Amino acid sequence: MSSTDDLQANARIRGAAMDLFGKQGIRATTVRQIAQAAGVSPGLVIHHFGSKDGLRRACDEWMMAQITATKTAAVSGGGAMEAVFRAQNQFRPFYGYIAASISEGGEGADRLFEAMRRLTRDMFDVGVPAGILREPSDIDAMSTVLVALTLGATMLEGQLARHLGGEHLLDPEVMPRYSITATELFTYGIFADDTMLRQIQAAFAKPPPDGL
């Protein structure tokens, strides 16, 4: 790294890669597309990152650095309610890339999912004593399921937004409807009582049939 331009080229390439990876998927994004978006030649992309996979790894590492950098600030921040909010917003700027990275597998995917799972678990550790969150019977499983559900919904952002009357989740018409509905789901559930839950618990207690 000699002057500022070098970093800018690196950063432009990485930024273009994260953007396109997130929007189109990693496999569907070509080195030439990234190069064009960054305003450089395809050869330079390889020169700086070794390979397309190296570029992907660089994206993973850069994002993790960004996240862990803001993580400490989030945990040390204000009240527990804010902590819950921040835990969700922590990854939001990277949701597109995370979804693509995880859905296409690979090494980085595991680390990413694990990081999100741990942060969600932290959310319970803070939110339950504060009286904001119910205590799940299996907190590890609940953290995992929550991350999978949230991430999965992000992968289906387009479908979600289309059915909620917009183009993207962040559209002012879509976001309120999604937020309120998701929060309602996470507040009251969908079942009228615990009949189904007891039924499933009983079903798995003895024989192994099929469940939700």
Next chain:
Amino acid sequence: MSSTDDLQANARIRGAAMDLFGKQGIRATTVRQIAQAAGVSPGLVIHHFGSKDGLRRACDEWMMAQITATKTAAVSGGGAMEAVFRAQNQFRPFYGYIAASISEGGEGADRLFEAMRRLTRDMFDVGVPAGILREPSDIDAMSTVLVALTLGATMLEGQLARHLGGEHLLDPEVMPRYSITATELFTYGIFADDTMLRQIQAAFAKPPPDGL
């Protein structure tokens, strides 16, 4: 189509395609892999379906036919609780393919998502009067969100299973933990009370900040 062998070749190719598409993703699956799995030559795949995309369309249509064929039976079946169960199980055999198809976009993805959303909505129409399901304040949004969450979790089957102590969702160690946790989530939610919900509703009622 002259004898039964012709149909068998067609069906073998389609079956191999649905299997591989679901396991590896559509783009990641090659015509040669499908041909080998079906025990035929790559040329025959194109001969029968015109192109790889034609094969994908054929998979979509065949699956939709299968689903709509069993749909009537499910709706007309026994009690409301069973109806809820069947609504979930309806698509289960095709979850892998559906997840791949939707996550990689395309025409069929929209139809698929819409079909699942409608079936989920039907589930509410049956389950709410029967006293099994809570009535959501926005039933269309809730149906959409539920489909997105469920489908998304399926896309992340590998990650889910790994964190729950197995390889696949259907593993006898994984399935109970996932089912019980998901049902617990859908029964009690995760919030201790409706503070968060009221807060979000209020936040979106007047100014447009940022939410869940």
Next chain:
DNA sequence: CAAGATATTGAACATGAGTTCAACCGATGA
């Protein structure tokens, strides 16, 4: 200023994947 290193390019290469095509069965029917 000189020299070496680094950034950058653009063309070329190798590989893999979708597709085409001419030839080869194998059954069906006159």
Next chain:
DNA sequence: TCATCGGTTGAACTCATGTTCAATATCTTG
């Protein structure tokens, strides 16, 4: 029996993509 037609093959073609490489520009440094 023989001709015809659809199923089937496997090799070849085309194209996109990741990657390499020699050449050039730009910058740092002694």
